[in-house]
Amino acid sequence: MKVTIDLALLRDAVAWTGRAVASRPAVPVLSGMLLEAEGDKLRLSAYDYDVSAQCDVSAQVAEPGRALLPARLLVEVCKSLPRKSVELSLSEAELVVRCGTAEFGLLTLPVDDYPKLPAPPHPSAVIDGALLQQVSGQITPAATRDTTIPMLCVVRFDIEGENVSAAATDRYRIAGRSFAWTAVPAQGKRKAPPASMMVPAAQLESTVKGYGPGQVEIGWDNKLVSIAGGGRLTTIRLMGEDYIDYRARLSLDYSTWATVDVATLVAAVKRIGLVAEKSTAVRLTFRDGEVLVEAGGGGLGRAAEIVEADVTGPPVTVGFQPSFLLDGLTGVDTPRVRLGMNGPAKPVMVTEDAEQPVYRYLVMALRLG
Structure with missing residues (x-):
């Protein structure tokens, strides 16, 4: 095998394919990445019995062939190379990687022992x-x-x-x-x-x-x-x-609804969450025209911030694990978010600001002391 390839293409392909290599492979040969050169392309493959990955990139193939290399080492080598074209050449049990004045001789794994990748469904x-x-x-x-x-x-x-x-x-x-x-x-x-x-x-x-x-x-x-x-x-x-x-659990039947600017609420929850200890909640009180975001009162101190909101229905105070609430808010794809509530200890619905939202996120509320 003898191949010349652009370094940027090789780096990207090696990094993407390498994610399918298990950190603790079932058998040693699965720690490898398979390189196959033919025609005008280089194919890189990886497999761990649960996930397989194949990536085809353009290359100048002087001699076709195949080689199996230690995947983690190949990823690190490609990261370290200077920004020039790369030449790969197979010599018996060694793949020589040349890039500018840098040269690596990587020992190959037994390519004939590598399992066949599964055929993809149509x-x-x-x-x-x-x-x-x-x-x-x-x-x-x-x-x-x-x-x-x-x-x-x-x-x-x-x-x-x-x-x-x-x-x-x-x-x-x-x-x-x-x-x-x-x-x-x-x-x-x-x-x-x-x-x-x-x-x-x-x-x-x-x-x-x-x-x-x-x-x-x-x-x-x-x-x-x-x-x-x-x-x-x-x-x-x-x-x-x-x-x-x-x-059935993602219905929109709630007695209190609040509509808030997503970015503003996310920023407030992140700021106030700085004083929320690991096992404590960030508290949100929804009332006429605003949401009061609070946390703390323990060993780290306390914080509070008011965010403008359109609130319909009875006032309610709900506690959240901050990261769970933020995961739901960051999934919203509209400038404003709607939050639906049925009481202080009931699950809360997070949706887009739309009549029939395509994204819905139901999060458990924490009991407040």
């Missing part, structure tokens, strides 16, 4: 990459990272043709988002894909960051979901089907 939908990133950013923060509760580590997608509902929960909050994509009809005897899927939230979050604006193809079956676009392809192993009835 595409069943097309979505803009920017919208996919937005949905992930709104939903994934609500999923737990506690892997002992697998059902809560996922984003649930329910698909009805071109209309999709997505949700995640960690038992203390639920984030829900509805959106539309373009359906790709099944061809020939190919079966229609399932009407729902459960995607591990951590893998979804890290994957979609690599897809910018432009068409992204989504395919899924009973075992895998695939995301492809811009020369990049990811497959993620799906989880089981059991999930809570999140739609």
Whole structure:
């Protein structure tokens, strides 16, 4: 193998593909990144049995070939290289990396032992990459990272043709988002894909960051979901089907509603939260024309700030874990946010300022002493 490639392209491809390499691989060979050169491109691949990643980049291929390299080392080497074109050449069990006057000889892993990557499901939908990133950013923060509760580590997608509902929960909050994509009809005897899927939230979050604006193809079956676009392809192993009835919990039936400027409320909660101790709440009192944000009174001191708001319904004081409230507020895609409440210890609804909001975030309130 002998390849010449632009350093910026190589760095970006190596960094993106390397995220699919497990920190503690099941077998040593899975610590590697597979490089395959053919035609006018270099393909980089990684796999950990749960997630696979492939990235194709343009390159000048003088000699085709393939090599398996330690992924973490390759990422660090590419970061350190000077800004010049890179030449990769395979010599027996060593891949020589030349860039300007710098040269590395990286020992390869046994390429024949590397497992075959799973075949991706046929595409069943097309979505803009920017919208996919937005949905992930709104939903994934609500999923737990506690892997002992697998059902809560996922984003649930329910698909009805071109209309999709997505949700995640960690038992203390639920984030829900509805959106539309373009359906790709099944061809020939190919079966229609399932009407729902459960995607591990951590893998979804890290994957979609690599897809910018432009068409992204989504395919899924009973075992895998695939995301492809811009020369990049990811497959993620799906989880089981059991999930809570999140739609019933995301209704808009509340006695008190407040409409507030999002940026102003976020800034206030962050400031006041500086004196909130780990186990204490930030308190929000919703009353005529304003929201009083308070915290502290313990060992760190106290703070209070008033934010203008349009409030309808009875006054109410609610306590929040600050980071949980901020996750919901930052998911709002309108200048103003609406908060719905039914009492001081009841869950609070956070939505966009719209009659039929597509984003809804239900967060548990803390009991106030």
